[in-house]
Amino acid sequence: MNTIQNKTIAIVGGGPGGLTLARLLQMNGAIVKVYERDVNRSARVQGATLDLHEESGLAAIRAAGLMDAFVANYRPGADKMRVVDKGAAILHDDDAGKNYDEARPEIDRGPLREILLDSLKPDTVVWNSQFAALHKNGTGFDIEFKNGNKYYADIVIGADGANSKIRPYITPIKPVYSGVTALEGAVYDAAENVPEMHTLLNGGKIFALGDDKTIIVSSKGDGSLAFYCGFNAAESWTKDSEIDWSNNEHVLSWFEGAFPGWDPIWAHMISTANAVFIPRPLYYMPLDQQWETLPNLTMIGDAAHLMPPYAGEGVNMAMLDALELSQCLLNESFMNVHDAISAYEKQMLHRASETTAMTLEQTAWMHATGNLDKMMSMFGLQS
Numbered sequence: 001m002n003t004i005q006n007k008t009i010a011i012v013g014g015g016p017g018g019l020t021l022a023r024l025l026q027m028n029g030a031i032v033k034v035y036e037r038d039v040n041r042s043a044r045v046q047g048a049t050l051d052l053h054e055e056s057g058l059a060a061i062r063a064a065g066l067m068d069a070f071v072a073n074y075r076p077g078a079d080k081m082r083v084v085d086k087g088a089a090i091l092h093d094d095d096a097g098k099n100y101d102e103a104r105p106e107i108d109r110g111p112l113r114e115i116l117l118d119s120l121k122p123d124t125v126v127w128n129s130q131f132a133a134l135h136k137n138g139t140g141f142d143i144e145f146k147n148g149n150k151y152y153a154d155i156v157i158g159a160d161g162a163n164s165k166i167r168p169y170i171t172p173i174k175p176v177y178s179g180v181t182a183l184e185g186a187v188y189d190a191a192e193n194v195p196e197m198h199t200l201l202n203g204g205k206i207f208a209l210g211d212d213k214t215i216i217v218s219s220k221g222d223g224s225l226a227f228y229c230g231f232n233a234a235e236s237w238t239k240d241s242e243i244d245w246s247n248n249e250h251v252l253s254w255f256e257g258a259f260p261g262w263d264p265i266w267a268h269m270i271s272t273a274n275a276v277f278i279p280r281p282l283y284y285m286p287l288d289q290q291w292e293t294l295p296n297l298t299m300i301g302d303a304a305h306l307m308p309p310y311a312g313e314g315v316n317m318a319m320l321d322a323l324e325l326s327q328c329l330l331n332e333s334f335m336n337v338h339d340a341i342s343a344y345e346k347q348m349l350h351r352a353s354e355t356t357a358m359t360l361e362q363t364a365w366m367h368a369t370g371n372l373d374k375m376m377s378m379f380g381l382q383s
């Protein structure tokens with residue numbers, strides 16, 4: 001008998017981590033609910049496309065029995081990458097043309113969420129459930145939500161992302177600012193609204209590097225594009241800058257000052273983008289973070305090990321956490337849930353520390369002078 005037999009499991013947060021975990025547990029007989037803040041499943045899922053890695057994101061998809069659904073929904077060729085300079089000149093064109101088992105296949109966040117949701121029993125996800133507080137009740141918890149609802153669970157798993165409200169019940173360790181802030185935006189119908197950028201994008205991704213800044217642009221399956229501009233800034237910049245993120249003129253005027261000498265193609269993308277822009281000061285968790293394992297409360301994904309996006313590992317780590325935690329909870333050789341969580345946390349913290357260190361190194365050189373030379377040298381080329 002595994003340690004979660006007849007126990008109620010509450011996963012707080014229905015992002016890629018939480019939904020993957022729900023699927024992996026439910027398909028093995030566990031009693032699972034996912035409490036998600038979004039009002040319903042059609043709430044818009046934003047953000048760039050995600051490349052899933054063989055040993056992490058794809059391993060979880062495979063274990064979840066969802067490879068066929070993935071293959072039907074991934075975006076062949078979207079892993080093509082162009083490296084360009086601030087003048088938008090193409091310096092490296094990685095015309096991948098690979099298929100999913102050779103490369104790191106890209107999938108949009110929306111379809112990934114749909115695949116995972118479709119794999120769950122009806123009513124597994126309780127929408128419009130913004131977590132408010134946890135209260136001990138016997139050996140389990142009463143979970144309180146902002147809408148006034150309260151549910152009991154024997155085991156609670158925080159999968160509520162970067163600003164996790166579950167995390168403080170596990171550890172007081174806070175995220176550390178990386179020194180880099182990203183401004184995220186999107187343009188609907190890129191072919192119509194930003195035709196030059198659409199052509200440059202060529203159905204894949206653009207990495208633009210120059211000065212000590214980056215702009216990363218991804219094409220999406222719905223014809224839109226997503227981008228984020230990365231730059232060094234004080235932690236309080238988002239507040240101090242007093243920019244109105246719903247006003248393209250305001251954002252454009254900031255951009256022209258902050259990215260001087262960059263080709264007008266970038267400014268045009270900013271001025272055409274759908275307001276609202278999202279400024280994101282990028283944080284990471286300390287590499288040596290540790291805590292005492294709790295008997296029936298743990299966390300996965302960004303809640304556990306937030307990191308900047310510059311190594312493309314966040315979703316992959318969240319999905320691998322889901323796989324490893326499910327394997328521990330379902331493992332019949334553990335005496336109890338506490339031991340299963342302890343084994344999961346030990347391997348997760350070690351892996352996350354290594355991945356965060358690599359990501360921080362990458363984030364630093366991508367936002368330092370000489371970033372383009374370094375990127376080109378990685379491809380064995382000169383800029």
Ligand SMILES: Cc1cc2nc3c(=O)[nH]c(=O)nc-3n(C[C@H](O)[C@H](O)[C@H](O)COP(=O)(O)OP(=O)(O)OC[C@H]3O[C@@H](n4cnc5c(N)ncnc54)[C@H](O)[C@@H]3O)c2cc1C
Nearest residue numbers: 013015016017037130131160161301302309312313314315
């Ligand atoms: C600009 C940008 C680009 C990125 N690009 C990539 C990339 O290319 N590749 C990659 O691997 N990663 C990328 N990432 C990182 C990636 O988005 C995250 O690592 C990943 O989404 C983490 O998954 P998660 O399930 O842990 O959390 P999330 O995806 O953040 O999901 C958390 C879920 O919890 C819900 N929630 C939050 N608070 C509550 C609450 N109080 N109560 C109930 N529900 C709640 C949210 O609505 C959400 O559905 C990027 C991040 C950013 C910011």
